[in-house]
Amino acid sequence: RKEVEQDPGPFNVPEGATVAFNCTYSNSASQSFFWYRQDCRKEPKLLMSVYSSGNEDGRFTAQLNRASQYISLLIRDSKLSDSATYLCVVNPRGAGNMLTFGGGTRLMVKP
Amino acid sequence: NAGVTQTPKFQVLKTGQSMTLQCAQDMNHNSMYWYRQDPGMGLRLIYYSASEGTTDKGEVPNGYNVSRLNKREFSLRLESAAPSQTSVYFCASSETNTGAYGYTFGSGTRLTVV
Numbered sequence: 001r002k003e004v005e006q007d008p009g010p011f012n013v014p015e016g017a018t019v020a021f022n023c024t025y026s027n028s029a030s031q032s033f034f035w036y037r038q039d040c041r042k043e044p045k046l047l048m049s050v051y052s053s054g055n056e057d058g059r060f061t062a063q064l065n066r067a068s069q070y071i072s073l074l075i076r077d078s079k080l081s082d083s084a085t086y087l088c089v090v091n092p093r094g095a096g097n098m099l100t101f102g103g104g105t106r107l108m109v110k111p
Numbered sequence: 112n113a114g115v116t117q118t119p120k121f122q123v124l125k126t127g128q129s130m131t132l133q134c135a136q137d138m139n140h141n142s143m144y145w146y147r148q149d150p151g152m153g154l155r156l157i158y159y160s161a162s163e164g165t166t167d168k169g170e171v172p173n174g175y176n177v178s179r180l181n182k183r184e185f186s187l188r189l190e191s192a193a194p195s196q197t198s199v200y201f202c203a204s205s206e207t208n209t210g211a212y213g214y215t216f217g218s219g220t221r222l223t224v225v
Contacts (some may be wrong), residue, residue, distance in 0.1 A: 034213050043201055043216035079190070087154075091211070097204075098144075098169070099214060103153040 003027060003053045004090050004102035010109045013064055023088030024070045032091035035073050037084045038104065042070045044087055047073075078109045113137050117120040117202050117217035132187040134202030140215070142208045143185035144169075145177060147198040148219075154201070157209050162184055162207040165196045192224045 006023045013019045025033075033050035048055065050062040050071050061074040071088055088102035115136045124130055136143065143155040156169030160179040174196060176188045185204075189196060199221050203214040 032211050032213075036213075043218050044215045045216070049213065089213070098156060098159065101154040103151075 001091060001107075002102075003032050003100045004050040004088055006086075006105045008103055008105060010106040010108050011110075012110060013078050015078055015080060017075045017109075018074065019078055019107060020072055020074045021086055021088075021107075022070055022072050023102055023105075024068075024089075025090045025100075026069070027090070027091070027092035028066075028069060030090045030092045032099075033071050034089040034099075035062055035071075036087040036089055036096075036101075038087055039084045044101075047086070062076055073105075080109050080111065083109045085101075085111055115202055115215050116203055117200075117220050119220060120218065121221045122223070124182035124189075124222065126190050126193060126224060129188065129190050130141070130192065131189075132200055132202075132222075133184070134186065134217055135184045136202075136204040137183065137216065138204060138206075139182070140204035140206050141182070142205045143179065144203040144205075144214065145175075145185070145187045146201045146203065147171065147196075148201060149198050157187065157200075157202045189222075192222075196222065197224045198222060 019092045035047040036044040037047045038044040054063045059076045063072045075102045085104040085106045112186045118133045144159040146154045155171045158177040160166045178186045202217040205214045
């Protein structure tokens, strides 16, 4: 089983739609959680950290469910510019404390 | 504010050639990392340096060597390039080795080995 699993998609949605991605992680001791965004042929960029109480940044809402070991990202009022791959990232708190990256979920927002 | 700078951006090598990928960060971060990204494989850690003076293997270290030259710079060397090393290489840095604040990535090096 992969440490961080995501549905690769693609999710094809119209402009203005609400879309949600889920991600599951295997290490229950994981401490830090993030969503990264990666545009085609570009580097991953931090979108937002995910806190236990959930957090919101404009149209983006991230939730953490420790009991079920999953993280979600909700995007409201999708824009064309939201088209990208969204990477779920977890610090499994193992040896070296390396961040572990999911394979990403591709989102395509259509006019 | 440059962040993480990688050079070169593109490179084509012949099988057996060697090269060094350069990475420098200006954020005074302690930890630095080298990843490769292949279609369908996601990001895979090659080597990392938790702090100046230390380096450790990641998930896919074979065929690579690294040098943490100083706090700012972390280079990746391919001694004898193979077609299987065709990939996009990303350098990243973080404030601490706990990953608590995430990583900042460079813009990547697209390497093709023919």
